[in-house]
Amino acid sequence: EGQMLLVVTNPGLPLDDWDTKRKHIEAEFDFFVTDIDFGGSTKFVNIDYSNTKFRKIIPYETFYHDIISKPYQFGVGTGINGKKIYSNLKDMVHLLVTGETGGWKSAFLRQMLIQLLSETNFPLKVTIIDLKKGVEVSLFKSDKRVTVISETDKIITELNRIKKEMDDRL
Numbered sequence: 153e154g155q156m157l158l159v160v161t162n163p164g165l166p167l168d169d170w171d172t173k174r175k176h177i178e179a180e181f182d183f184f185v186t187d188i189d190f191g192g193s194t195k196f197v198n199i200d201y202s203n204t205k206f207r208k209i210i211p212y213e214t215f216y217h218d219i220i221s222k223p224y225q226f227g228v229g230t231g232i233n234g235k236k237i238y239s240n241l242k243d244m245v246h247l248l249v250t251g252e253t254g255g256w257k258s259a260f261l262r263q264m265l266i267q268l269l270s271e272t273n274f275p276l277k278v279t280i281i282d283l284k285k286g287v288e289v290s291l292f293k294s295d296k297r298v299t300v301i302s303e304t305d306k307i308i309t310e311l312n313r314i315k316k317e318m319d320d321r322l
Contacts, residue, residue: 154202154203154204154231155186155200155201156183156201157200158201159196159198160196161196162190162194162197167190171188174188177199182203184201184202185199185200186200186201186202187200188200224240224242225238225239225240225267226238226239226264227264241268241276258288262288262289265278265289265292269292269297276297277297278298279298280292280298280300281302281311282301284302
């Protein structure tokens with residue numbers, strides 16, 4: 153919803169060249185490119201686009217009231233159409249957060265934890281291994297459900313404990 157696809161023939165350019173020209177494509181066609189890929193064949197290029205730009209910052213308040221009544225749920229963001237996107241901790245096995253430097257990954261993780269920990273009846277135990285020496289997650293140090301580890305020797309010990317726990321569960 154709100155997303156469209158433009159398929160064009162490829163004159164033999166590698167995908168990196170198309171990605172480099174992303175801003176030119178956006179300016180020429182007056183839309184926002186969300187993805188460029190070959191779609192299985194290098195003869196054609198798929199350009200996913202929208203007339204609406206993604207919002208960079210979404211205030212926590214826009215999600216808080218929806219989440220408070222749904223345990224294990226947290227807000228992820230909004231789609232191009234403005235619709236809120238949620239995920240649920242019960243439905244996922246792993247969570248991978250990626251992005252460029254300065255891309256708000258730590259802010260997203262902090263906000264997700266705040267949402268999950270705001271539920272008082274929530275049986276959640278979190279271990280945070282913080283390689284930034286506690287800078288990003290200092291606000292969680294007082295919560296008994298959260299363990300923050302930033303010293304290298306303790307990190308290794310904790311990873312070994314987690315590995316043993318995984319082995320025992322298997």
